[in-house]
């Protein structure tokens with residue numbers, strides 16, 4: 289069993305004015321000039337390479353960090369690299385107010401926890417906070433106290449996460 | 463009670479079907495095109511050891527983009543798929559067949575209420591007969607090949623009612639433009655829709671295909687057109703089985719309702735930079751054009767060919783204008799020849815591409831536009847760069863043909879009475 293409670297340092301992805309950063313598309317996350325890269329180990333250094341204020345993110349991110357993003361995150365193309373670049377950096381989960389539909393599929397299919405948390409930017413949490421997320425009930429805790437209630441992960445999401453990824457899940461079906 | 467998407471999911475899933483819930487659905491059909499297909503094969507080989515297909519009889523390749531292969535890379539990719547199909551016994555519609563989704567309809571592979579997925583962002587065109595179709599990436603499709611299942615978040619549904627009567631030369635394409643103008647490029651974002659109203663009931667199957675093909679450009683997941691008699695008898699003939707169709711419950715719950723009036727509809731045009739930038743043709747009347755394309759999954763059906771022929775008969779394409787016509791499938795193409803439309807096209811001076819398929823809509827096929835060129839097209843997207851560096855204006859087949867004759871944008875009324 290993979291853990292259903294995750295602890296990590298949080299990155300609140302804000303715009304240059306410090307507000308919630310909405311509509312970050314896949315070209316801002318992983319620009320199309322790098323699409324030829326197919327080895328996941330090489331993808332990390334380009335994460336957020338085209339997102340104003342976050343170009344240096346790959347140097348700052350640490351294994352086990354958790355991303356908190358705004359609305360319609362990952363809009364745009366279906367490129368899997370826009371998910372894999374974060375996995376390459378060791379990001380363990382993405383919490384977002386909402387996601388582009390295809391991006392969401394790609395995160396879930398890769399076996400990475402994705403939590404939908406409308407209005408989490410109103411919760412007062414800051415970059416650098418140490419948080420614990422319970423994937424089963426959606427609770428986000430800081431210093432042992434619940435600071436936000438997100439949507440719990442669905443059964444399907446949990447099944448894919450527990451199996452490892454969509455393809456591993458496929459092996460269990462047959 | 464239930465909308466169409468909820469009904470179809472409930473019939474194909476053991477999970478609780480409610481908007482926002484993620485459910486596993488069983489798939490009746492899964493396909494990959496020449497674009498995406500080779501990656502599907504690669505994923506299957508990388509992740510599984512043999513036993514790649516849950517059911518070869520429900521799995522197909524449909525080549526429609528580069529048909530026959532125009533580059534060596536496409537040729538190799540198609541070869542990878544052909545070999546895989548041979549080894550696994552799955553179905554294949556090769557480079558002669560035409561646009562995959564249209565082929566599925568013609569061959570009776572999908573019916574109202576079916577679930578189908580493929581590597582094509584216009585797969586929701588299957589909503590034209592009340593089937594659930596969804597385009598997905600190559601990993602999702604590889605998983606669907608292997609397991610016969612996919613997961614899906616149940617979308618909320620909109621209710622879209624279209625009412626009113628209109629006359630030639632206004633067509634299903636102009637009705638579609640009217641709907642797009644009202645809903646906009648993100649009005650259906652992440653949602654399903656059920657269509658209602660007399661203007662919808664009166665649409666032919668070909669007209670329904672046109673309307674359904676633009677769901678993607680409004681941001682929609684799928685929009686269902688409940689089948690009328692004509693559609694049901696078409697599907698019965700093609701599947702060889704009686705059909706009861708699929709309809710929303712009377713008290714289905716919708717997140718939003720939209721009413722659109724098409725009474726006295728005039729021919730419309732979508733100017734760059736997006737397909738929802740819709741204006742009356744009369745507003746841009748007289749704009750000079752260089753080339754015209756009639757075809758694609760939006761307007762490549764027989765009815766579209768007939769509309770073009772009606773305008774072109776006895777007329778000549780203006781000198782210097784290049785008119786290209788591509789039927790969407792082999793069946794349409796054969797009928798264009800049999801019914802003598804090809805003679806009309808040739809006499810009028812049109813270039814008929816030799817093979818059915820996506821034609822000038824897809825990169826890799828002949829019919830791209832050069833810099834500063836102005837093209838009228840019956841395809842579904844006019845985003846900058848989609849069909850080359852020129853400017854693309856989207857119109858109906860009748861408007862396209864009439865403008866080809868005049869050399870400038872005009873309605874078919876100006877060419878024939």
Ligand code: SF4
Nearest residue numbers: 584758759820823824
């Ligand atoms: S005609 Fe164009 S939009 Fe339609 S399936 Fe082919 S490439 Fe896609």
